[in-house]
Amino acid sequence: xxxxxxxxxxxxxxxxxxxxxxxxxxxxxxxxxxxxxxxxxxxxxxxxxxxxxxxxxxxxxxxxxxxxxxxxxxxxxxxxxxxxxxxxxxxxxxxxxxxxxxxxxxxxxxxxxxxxxxxxxxxxxxxxxxxxxxxxxxxxxxxxxxxxxxxxxxxxxxxxxxxxxxxxxxxxxxxxxxxxxxxxxxxxxxxxxxxxxxxxxxxxxxxxxxxxxxxxxxxxxxxxxxxxxxxxxxxxxxxxxxxxxxxxxxxxxxxxxxxxxxxxxxxxxxx
Amino acid sequence: xxxxxxxxxxxxxxxxxxxxxxxxxxxxxxxxxxxxxxxxxxxxxxxxxxxxxxxxxxxxxxxxxxxxxxxxxxxxxxxxxxxxxxxxxxxxxxxxxxxxxxxxx
Amino acid sequence: xxxxxxxxxxxxxxxxxxxxxxxxxxxxxxxxxxxxxxxxxxxxxxxxxxxxxxxxxxxxxxxxxxxxxxxxxxxxxxxxxxxxxxxxxxxxxxxxxxxxxxxxxxxxxxxxxxxxxxxxxxxxxxxxxxxxxxxxxxxxxxxxxxxxxxxxxxxxxxxxxxxxxxxxxxxxxxxxxxx
Numbered sequence: 001x002x003x004x005x006x007x008x009x010x011x012x013x014x015x016x017x018x019x020x021x022x023x024x025x026x027x028x029x030x031x032x033x034x035x036x037x038x039x040x041x042x043x044x045x046x047x048x049x050x051x052x053x054x055x056x057x058x059x060x061x062x063x064x065x066x067x068x069x070x071x072x073x074x075x076x077x078x079x080x081x082x083x084x085x086x087x088x089x090x091x092x093x094x095x096x097x098x099x100x101x102x103x104x105x106x107x108x109x110x111x112x113x114x115x116x117x118x119x120x121x122x123x124x125x126x127x128x129x130x131x132x133x134x135x136x137x138x139x140x141x142x143x144x145x146x147x148x149x150x151x152x153x154x155x156x157x158x159x160x161x162x163x164x165x166x167x168x169x170x171x172x173x174x175x176x177x178x179x180x181x182x183x184x185x186x187x188x189x190x191x192x193x194x195x196x197x198x199x200x201x202x203x204x205x206x207x208x209x210x211x212x213x214x215x216x217x218x219x220x221x222x223x224x225x226x227x228x229x230x231x232x233x234x235x236x237x238x239x240x241x242x243x244x245x246x247x248x249x250x251x252x253x254x255x256x257x258x259x260x261x262x263x264x265x266x267x268x269x270x271x
Numbered sequence: 272x273x274x275x276x277x278x279x280x281x282x283x284x285x286x287x288x289x290x291x292x293x294x295x296x297x298x299x300x301x302x303x304x305x306x307x308x309x310x311x312x313x314x315x316x317x318x319x320x321x322x323x324x325x326x327x328x329x330x331x332x333x334x335x336x337x338x339x340x341x342x343x344x345x346x347x348x349x350x351x352x353x354x355x356x357x358x359x360x361x362x363x364x365x366x367x368x369x370x371x372x373x374x375x376x
Numbered sequence: 377x378x379x380x381x382x383x384x385x386x387x388x389x390x391x392x393x394x395x396x397x398x399x400x401x402x403x404x405x406x407x408x409x410x411x412x413x414x415x416x417x418x419x420x421x422x423x424x425x426x427x428x429x430x431x432x433x434x435x436x437x438x439x440x441x442x443x444x445x446x447x448x449x450x451x452x453x454x455x456x457x458x459x460x461x462x463x464x465x466x467x468x469x470x471x472x473x474x475x476x477x478x479x480x481x482x483x484x485x486x487x488x489x490x491x492x493x494x495x496x497x498x499x500x501x502x503x504x505x506x507x508x509x510x511x512x513x514x515x516x517x518x519x520x521x522x523x524x525x526x527x528x529x530x531x532x533x534x535x536x537x538x539x540x541x542x543x544x545x546x547x548x549x550x551x552x553x554x555x
Contacts, residue, residue, distance in 0.1 A: 001430050002287040004373075005418040007411075008342040012335045013295050013474045015467040019455060020396065022467065026458040167309055168302035168461065175457035181385055234378035278425050288429055291422050291497055293477070297470050299456070301463025350424040356501040358469055358514060359453075361460035366477070368499060370423040 030175065031182040037164060038157075038186030045156040049149050054096045057152055058116055075103035075123070081269040082121055082139075085132065089139055092208035093201060095147035109219070113142040115151040128222060131264035133215025137202045140209075144201025150194050157190070184237055191239040199246060200253055207259045214261040216254070217247045272337050273347035273374065280347050283374040289343040293368035294336030298328040299361050325355070325363060332365045345371035395450030402449075403471060410478050417485045422494040428523055429493055435526045440494065441519035442483025445504065446476045448513060472514060473501065480518040491522035 052060075071079050082101050090099065097117035106122040114120055119142050125135070145151070161183065169176055206213045220243045227243060229235075235242050241249075254261070273280045300308075304320040311318055340348050351369035358364045421429055428434065448456075452468040459466045477499060488494065497520040504513045 001285055003421045003429055004287050004289050004344060005421070006289060006343045007414055007418065008339050010342075011474065012338045013293070014470045015465060017467060019400075019451070019468055023451070023455050023458070026455070026462060030458055030461060167306050175454060175461060177384075177388060178454060178457070181381060184381060230378050231382065234382065237378045237381055278427050288421070288423065291424055291481075293499075295470065295473055295477070297466040297473065299460040299463055299466050302461050304463070305460075350426075352424060352498065354499065354501060356503065358473065358501075358503045359456045359460065359466065362456060362466045362469065364469065364473055364501065366473070366499065366501060368424060368497070370425050 027178065030179055034179050034182040035186050038161065038183065038190070041157055041160045041164075042190060045153055045160060048156060049152050052149075052152060054117075057149075071102050072105075075105065078103045078123070078126060078269055082126075082135075085136060085269075086119070086139055088209050089136060089143060089205050092205045093140060093143040093147055095143055097146050099143070099146065109222075111138050111142050113145040113151070115155075117146070119143075126267075126269050128219075130218055130222070130267055131215045132267045133206060133210060133264040134218035135267055136209060137206050137216045138219055140202035140205030141198045143205065144198030145194070147201060148194065148197055150198070153194075154191075157187070161187075181237075188237045188239055192241045195240050196246070196249060199250055203250055203253055203259065207257075210262075211260075212262040213250075213254050213259040215264040216250050218264075220247050272340065272345075274333070274337075274351050274369070275347075275349050276351045276369075278349060280349060280372075280374050283347070283376060285347075285349075285372045286375050287345075287373040289340065289345045289371040289373075291368055292336050292339040292343065292345070292348060292371040293366065294332040294334065294339065295364060295366045296328045296332045296335070297358060297362055297364045298324060298331075299359070300324050305361060325365065328363065328365045329353070329367070332367045336367050336369065340371035343371055345373050347372050347374045391450045392454060395452065395454075399449035399451055403475065406475050406479070410475065410482065413482050413486075414478070417482060420485050420488075420491060420494065422481070422485065422497055422520065424497045426496050428495055432492060432523070433525055434492075434523045436524040438488065438491075438522050438524075439519060440484050440488040440491070440522045441517060442480045442485070442487055443515065443517040444476055444479045444483060445513050445515045446472060446479075448472065473516070476514050476516040477501070477518070480516040484518045484520060488522035490524065492525045492527075494520040494522050496521050 079101050082103065086099065086101060100118050102114075102118055102120050103126075104120050104122045107124045108122060109125040109128040110122045111125055112120040119139070121139075125138065130138075165176065165179075165183070169179070203213055203216055206216055224243050224247075229242065230238060240246075253259075273283070275281070279285060300321060304324065307320055308318050336348065336351075340346075348369040348371055351367060354366040354368075356364050356366070423429060448469075452472065455468040456466050459468075480499070481497070484497075485494065497518065500517045500519075502515050504515055
């Protein structure tokens with residue numbers, strides 16, 4: 001028998017498509033898929049959230065987060081005064097929780113809506129020079145988060161997306177690092193939408209309580225003085241809308257809904 | 272093209288030999304099949320999705336081997352061997368090799 | 377938070393481009409080298425059968441092997457991960473494994489330069505994981521039995537490459553070269 005040595009003309013064991021092009025194609029498809037999944041999850045969770053009542057939510061959260069604080073004695077007086085400010089706002093915003101105010105000793109001006117029904121207000125916020133209307137807007141904004149069940153929504157979204165990503169991508173694949181920016185984008189956009197909605201609630205609460213919306217943009221204007229804008233393009237990935245944009249949206253909404261402005265009342269909350 | 276995993280093609284005479292030829296593919300399953308496999312990990316049973324996938328890959332690898340043999344001028348492949356290995360998460364590689372020969376009656 | 381994201385994306389892009397550029401370069405260099413050596417070693421018949429080709433008087437035989445471990449670059453790894461999401465042929469790994477196998481077989485042939493034939497070729501492939509990461513590298517082992525005849529089992533000094541003067545009833549005929 002003859003030995004006929006030879007080498008094949010073309011290598012059939014490899015595809016000859018260019019890897020760079022294939023990579024770009026796949027990554028674009030993957031990013032689109034992730035954004036779509038986040039969008040669909042949003043709808044599904046929105047539907048599900050309306051079916052959970054606050055009692056169940058409190059029980060769910062009691063196991064998950066042990067963050068509920070009790071008030072320390074040093075700030076009892078301030079707590080009482082903030083609660084006095086909160087009372088008429090509660091009548092203006094329809095939400096299902098019984099809200100409890102806790103004053104946090106922190107120099108940074110901030111307020112938090114805590115899952116379960118606590119509203120945290122920092123001493124920094126009380127001392128930042130806001131008027132009574134300005135503070136009421138903040139309280140109204142946080143009440144808006146409660147009214148929209150934003151915590152439950154956030155929890156539901158995180159859960160669903162985590163399950164999806166684990167089951168579709170798996171634990172040890174390298175592409176989770178590649179796709180996390182697109183996931184972040186989807187979540188950031190959702191968070192910004194939530195914040196804008198809460199802003200509108202704050203505005204409506206002011207209108208309802210005082211008959212005008214003077215002082216609504218105080219907090220943001222104060223922040224703008226020291227605040228540095230994020231890098232161009234990166235504001236899409238932030239959890240809150242840009243300050244200037246928030247101020248503009250509030251002014252536009254007030255104009256559209258014919259909400260007047262008037263003089264604001266000074267804040268009367270001691271140290 | 273004849274393929275056997277013994278030394279000869281029964282009933283035929285080997286007149287020439289071109290050496291070893293091989294075919295290989297690396298295939299990944301898609302995320303959907305992964306999902307079903309994950310569920311099956313709980314319940315047990317045949318992973319039909321994977322079986323089909325590997326069968327398709329094997330077909331393709333065999334075809335590639337036959338093409339290589341044809342390029343070298345052979346018309347049969349003897350002593351065929353298969354090898355499967357997992358080379359990445361979710362991807363399996365099928366390698367099939369044999370000796371390319373020319374047979375006559 | 378957004379600056380952190382930028383740093384992460386930047387890091388990823390740097391690794392990807394490094395993997396792409398250097399990986400492709402290494403691959404094409406390797407392929408050229410493989411093709412050159414395959415041409416040189418074409419004269420050594422290698423079969424997966426147990427029987428030697430033709431009538432040949434075997435004076436000596438020896439188990440020979442060649443192995444290689446080739447690593448995956450970052451770009452290939454990402455590509456494979458994306459493929460595992462959508463399904464289909466993982467082209468990046470096909471070239472990797474093709475190279476590794478041809479290299480292993482070449483090394484096996486090179487370890488038996490004076491052999492008349494190599495019979496019963498077997499190839500084993502395995503992937504070496506590094507901890508929880510999906511793939512670090514691929515190892516291929518090729519082994520077979522090298523058989524020597526009285527003619528060819530000569531000291532290296534007298535060996536002539538591609539000699540066709542073996543006793544036996546098979547002849548060597550040059551075939552098409554390529555790839």
